[in-house]
Amino acid sequence: MNRNKFTNRRIFFYFLILSSSLILLIKLFFLQIIDNSYKLSAEKNVVKQEIIYPKRGYIYDRNKILLAGNQRAYDLMVIPREIGNIDTLKFCKIIDLKLESFIKKIQKSKNYSSFKESIFLKEISKRKAAKFQEYLYEFSGFFLKERTMRKYTENSCSHILGYVSQVPDYIIKSNKYYNYNDNFGITGVERSYEKDLRGNKGIEFFFRDVWNRKMGSYKNGKYDSLAINGKNLDLTIDIYLQKYGELLMQNKKGSIVAIEPSTGEILTLISSPNYDPNLLVGQNRSENYIKLYKNKNKPLFDRSLLAEYPPGSTFKLINALIGLQEGVISPGTKFPCDNGWEYNKDLKVGCHKHRSNLNLKEAIAQSCNSYFCHTFGKIISKYKNTNIGYNKWRDHVLSFGLGNYLNNDLYTGKPGKIPTQSFYDIQYGKNRWKYPTIISISIGQDALLLSPIQLANMTSVIANRGYFYTPHIVKKINDKEINNEFLIAKFCSIDKKYFQPVINGMENVISSKFGTANNAKIKGMQICGKTGTAQNPHGKDHSIFIAFSPKDDPKIAVAVIVENSGWGSTWAAPIGTLMIEKYLTGEISNSKLENFIKNATIIDDSYEK
Amino acid sequence: MRSNKVLFRNIDTQILLIYIIMILYGLLNIFAANYDNDIMILFNFKSEPFKQSIWILSSFSLIFFILLLDGKIFASLSYFIYFLSILSLIIVLFIGKEIGGARSWFNISTMLSIQPSEFAKIGTLLALSKYLSQININISKLSVQIFSLTIIFIPILLILLQPDAGSSIIFFSFLLILFREGISKYYLILAGIAFSLLIFSLKSSTKFLIISLIIILIFLLIYMINKKKLKSNLKLLLTVSIILFSYIKTINFIYNDVLKPHQKNRIDLIMGKVVDIHGIGYNLNQSKIAIGSGGLFGKGFLKGTQTKFNFVPEQSTDFIFCTIGEEWGFIGSFFTILIFILFLIKIITMAERQRSTFSRIYGYGIFCIFFSHYFINIGMSIGIVPTIGIPLPFFSYGGSSFWSFSILLFIFIKLDSYRMDILR
Numbered sequence A: 001m002n003r004n005k006f007t008n009r010r011i012f013f014y015f016l017i018l019s020s021s022l023i024l025l026i027k028l029f030f031l032q033i034i035d036n037s038y039k040l041s042a043e044k045n046v047v048k049q050e051i052i053y054p055k056r057g058y059i060y061d062r063n064k065i066l067l068a069g070n071q072r073a074y075d076l077m078v079i080p081r082e083i084g085n086i087d088t089l090k091f092c093k094i095i096d097l098k099l100e101s102f103i104k105k106i107q108k109s110k111n112y113s114s115f116k117e118s119i120f121l122k123e124i125s126k127r128k129a130a131k132f133q134e135y136l137y138e139f140s141g142f143f144l145k146e147r148t149m150r151k152y153t154e155n156s157c158s159h160i161l162g163y164v165s166q167v168p169d170y171i172i173k174s175n176k177y178y179n180y181n182d183n184f185g186i187t188g189v190e191r192s193y194e195k196d197l198r199g200n201k202g203i204e205f206f207f208r209d210v211w212n213r214k215m216g217s218y219k220n221g222k223y224d225s226l227a228i229n230g231k232n233l234d235l236t237i238d239i240y241l242q243k244y245g246e247l248l249m250q251n252k253k254g255s256i257v258a259i260e261p262s263t264g265e266i267l268t269l270i271s272s273p274n275y276d277p278n279l280l281v282g283q284n285r286s287e288n289y290i291k292l293y294k295n296k297n298k299p300l301f302d303r304s305l306l307a308e309y310p311p312g313s314t315f316k317l318i319n320a321l322i323g324l325q326e327g328v329i330s331p332g333t334k335f336p337c338d339n340g341w342e343y344n345k346d347l348k349v350g351c352h353k354h355r356s357n358l359n360l361k362e363a364i365a366q367s368c369n370s371y372f373c374h375t376f377g378k379i380i381s382k383y384k385n386t387n388i389g390y391n392k393w394r395d396h397v398l399s400f401g402l403g404n405y406l407n408n409d410l411y412t413g414k415p416g417k418i419p420t421q422s423f424y425d426i427q428y429g430k431n432r433w434k435y436p437t438i439i440s441i442s443i444g445q446d447a448l449l450l451s452p453i454q455l456a457n458m459t460s461v462i463a464n465r466g467y468f469y470t471p472h473i474v475k476k477i478n479d480k481e482i483n484n485e486f487l488i489a490k491f492c493s494i495d496k497k498y499f500q501p502v503i504n505g506m507e508n509v510i511s512s513k514f515g516t517a518n519n520a521k522i523k524g525m526q527i528c529g530k531t532g533t534a535q536n537p538h539g540k541d542h543s544i545f546i547a548f549s550p551k552d553d554p555k556i557a558v559a560v561i562v563e564n565s566g567w568g569s570t571w572a573a574p575i576g577t578l579m580i581e582k583y584l585t586g587e588i589s590n591s592k593l594e595n596f597i598k599n600a601t602i603i604d605d606s607y608e609k
Numbered sequence B: 001m002r003s004n005k006v007l008f009r010n011i012d013t014q015i016l017l018i019y020i021i022m023i024l025y026g027l028l029n030i031f032a033a034n035y036d037n038d039i040m041i042l043f044n045f046k047s048e049p050f051k052q053s054i055w056i057l058s059s060f061s062l063i064f065f066i067l068l069l070d071g072k073i074f075a076s077l078s079y080f081i082y083f084l085s086i087l088s089l090i091i092v093l094f095i096g097k098e099i100g101g102a103r104s105w106f107n108i109s110t111m112l113s114i115q116p117s118e119f120a121k122i123g124t125l126l127a128l129s130k131y132l133s134q135i136n137i138n139i140s141k142l143s144v145q146i147f148s149l150t151i152i153f154i155p156i157l158l159i160l161l162q163p164d165a166g167s168s169i170i171f172f173s174f175l176l177i178l179f180r181e182g183i184s185k186y187y188l189i190l191a192g193i194a195f196s197l198l199i200f201s202l203k204s205s206t207k208f209l210i211i212s213l214i215i216i217l218i219f220l221l222i223y224m225i226n227k228k229k230l231k232s233n234l235k236l237l238l239t240v241s242i243i244l245f246s247y248i249k250t251i252n253f254i255y256n257d258v259l260k261p262h263q264k265n266r267i268d269l270i271m272g273k274v275v276d277i278h279g280i281g282y283n284l285n286q287s288k289i290a291i292g293s294g295g296l297f298g299k300g301f302l303k304g305t306q307t308k309f310n311f312v313p314e315q316s317t318d319f320i321f322c323t324i325g326e327e328w329g330f331i332g333s334f335f336t337i338l339i340f341i342l343f344l345i346k347i348i349t350m351a352e353r354q355r356s357t358f359s360r361i362y363g364y365g366i367f368c369i370f371f372s373h374y375f376i377n378i379g380m381s382i383g384i385v386p387t388i389g390i391p392l393p394f395f396s397y398g399g400s401s402f403w404s405f406s407i408l409l410f411i412f413i414k415l416d417s418y419r420m421d422i423l424r
């Protein structure tokens, strides 16, 4: 068949070409000739657009005390082709710049573009900017552009707040909102709430003449969009308590985490050593960052969220609760302790000297190792085989919010470690291990790891008698209370009735003269706690203390870790009780104890070598 | 040995001339879009004008090679080339480099990336031409229609997986080939009109749309009066007009009175009606400012400002028409469109003079590709087509597309050189 009989259809194609070209031409005619608003006036006005940066949201503590505000800063901008005959030496002197870096920076700007403006010097101080402004007329091609940068009003909360810097390349690539040189929260709340804090950029179109002066808005602002300021945040942090804790922790390494058990609100989140958050603001940021990074005490490392420690004797509380729940012990159960627990000649767990045959309350108060080895053994032996028993035990432990990320609103975190059955299967072989093999887990050693915030949350569970709210850092966004899954109670697998005997024991830790933290007693306060010591293969042991108060209707749960300070009772316990007293009463009755702690320097550098 | 005389025998010089004007004018504008008050840019081997010159020069050897080949080879290799291009479209999904969210490039080296969808255009077109030019093919048979659609839709699906909606749209234009080859005209007319009107009425103001329609109808009327066919067609013309206007009104009604605000917003954003300052809306607005500021005569060569200040990064690729509009004004826009009109009409004329069905279908195929690039690219720059990132043939910066356009065109020029030969 001859399909060329359709040759007439070529007319359609001619028609297609002409009609669509006509449409293009009509539209172009409208755009280029009829619509005057696009045209340039005789002075060669140019329509330009300017990004309007929104104000970054403020950050307050729970008492509405400002932690992070904004300050005015200036970027020194340059348009290389407009640089006239300037006195380079004078220029360098005014802005404190070496000649070689001046040449380097100019070259960098030229490489970017010689007719587009680019940042010559970012975030110079107000003082320098003012000085430069005086001589501005001598330096054609340069001008100042106002912008805001962070000002942290309290020298505190460095890890919580984090810092703001230039947006990293990988973010620019994946998120259309950001442009090169935009600000971006890098760590801390600045990062986790970046989207709320940053607001939304606006854009303004206006005419500009050859002298770069604004000559009125374009199309009456039809295409402009307003900048939307960032949202303000109220943190759950109590800045008074936070600063007090930072004071106590000065010259020590470690962490304090305090939580309000009835809400999961984080009252303090301290990692020591810390640094002045303003060091990471402005022109000297990278220089300061490098200094902090190189510091051998690692001030940038957020110990409260990222360090993982074996919980030591504090973990005995969990074993006691699981023992009660599984019905293998009761508050009256007594176990012998002959300087420790002995399985056979080669397998012993030692204990300190104390009166033998303690009941549960006494065993907690005096932290008897033997008691909890027996308890753990009974829990596992209750079941047909070790695997079932261990997994049952492990499920109970996980229900305290351990061994997993907390999935909260903090920027970073660590899951810690509650070893799985397969972990031990790999280590010892399948069915080649029994409870005695891993007996030190009953006193919080072996492969157990908890981060300080998990430790504090675990304390919260005990304080609440069986549940917790996910610990979180933001209380209100733009004065509106948060409303999310953090407000839903998460229950652990232990019944409420089993907590009281354990809590009685915790009370005796401090109040009984045999208690391991009797030294940290605060007159007139009912504090329930537990000391612990985390073995540290690299040096002196870490001192641990957890506590909550008041006994009934707890207002605060706290976990303290002081690295390389030895026994839990010596350092961590007094810090814990002082924190509680400060928070609940607002004052300190035992200033001798306070001074003793405050002035102590415990930075053991031995393991760095 | 063949002599050059034989090699270039029967090569159409008019199309060559148009081609040369296009690449020179295009290069000039790429130079202008990059111009930085510094003539040295021409000699900077990393600059776009320099790289584009290299692409153009290297394409000459490719063109020479194509002209050296025996024209029969394209028909005989067409299924094989189709197969290869489909294969490369599959492979790129796995090992391709991601640019702008789509996995559509092979990264050969830092200087050289290749986009397989460009070459799939050639493969698909060759396969379609080969299939439809077989003697025993009857396009009014449903099975033939389905097979042709399969050839077209396999690459479309693969490209949508990247996902690169822009490139896949070009393949839809191949449907026009089926129309020319005799598929019932109602298929195409209906689909085409319904689709474009839908887009147009959502996109532009109704006023503008109706004015355009009236102008087109007037032209139709004049044409009919000239051909003295008015009487027989007047009824049809009237019916069509009424249907058209009521269709537009219906879309308007649904848009204004049926859709909820958030649904409307979504459509507006896709259509570029809402200014989304960081996304497509912003580019479009910038593009319109640049073109609009050109006025009648433009700001003059290298005098453009909009295309140099803070403009979108695609100013020498997808938005090259902005530089033309700004620096050469309406005169320059008109000239560019005129070149394309001549170019496209020339291709149709050439296609129609082929004795070989294969060559004719191929000719219509490249018409479809060039036409859709031309209309969508310029249309998007001035805001009457949604923002779809595809290049303007021979004008936009980019080696992969330039090569592919050149290959497409010169295969046709080679095929055309056999037009005097006996029917093959």
Ligand SMILES: [Zn+2]
Binding pocket: A337, A339, A340, A351, A352, A354, A367, A368, A369, A370, A371
């Ligand atoms: Zn003991």
